[in-house]
């Protein structure tokens with residue numbers, strides 16, 4: 001009799017759902033991979049988290065008058081300078097690694113807007129502020145100096161006078177404190 005009761009109890013235990021292992025099975029179910037971010041079909045840019053837009057995020061006040069705009073050959077010249085600088089930086093073995101996996105379509109656009117705004121060439125800056133844009137990159141002063149070299153080469157290629165080059169660089173110089181974090 002006792003063995004019959006034990007046998008029934010054992011059979012009943014086997015039928016009882018094992019909540020721990022049920023949970024383990026559901027946890028082990030294959031996870032759906034996160035969907036790949038899609039580029040905007042019009043702009044070609046990847047989406048970014050929402051942020052407030054302001055010209056103040058450009059990190060410098062614009063030059064007065066039209067002298068610097070003209071020295072940079074207007075918006076077309078500024079676009080050439082930005083594109084040449086980005087091409088050089090992304091092919092410069094000293095810093096090219098830093099740009100891997102970043103959205104260069106967006107970077108070219110926001111850099112163009114920033115330079116154009118500061119040079120008073122008729123643009124609004126819609127990018128993020130310099131501290132937020134560079135917070136997670138971990139840049140060192142050497143990286144900044146190399147990017148400035150690439151910018152100087154791009155400005156020389158555009159045949160921008162040294163005095164205009166230096167006036168522009170002096171607008172960018174104070175951004176070091178927001179860009180260099182190591």
Ligand code: HEM
Pocket residue numbers: 095098099102103106107110111114126127128129133134137139143144145147172173175176179
């Ligand atoms: C004064 C110097 C600099 C200026 C004015 C500047 C300007 C900018 C601007 C306008 C953006 C885009 C912000 C946005 O997406 O909303 C940006 C992002 C970025 N910058 Fe700079 N930058 C500077 C220095 C540097 C240096 C030295 C490096 C590396 C060598 C660098 C690497 C990057 C990268 C990788 C991004 C993309 C960040 C992302 O994907 O979120 N920047 N920078």
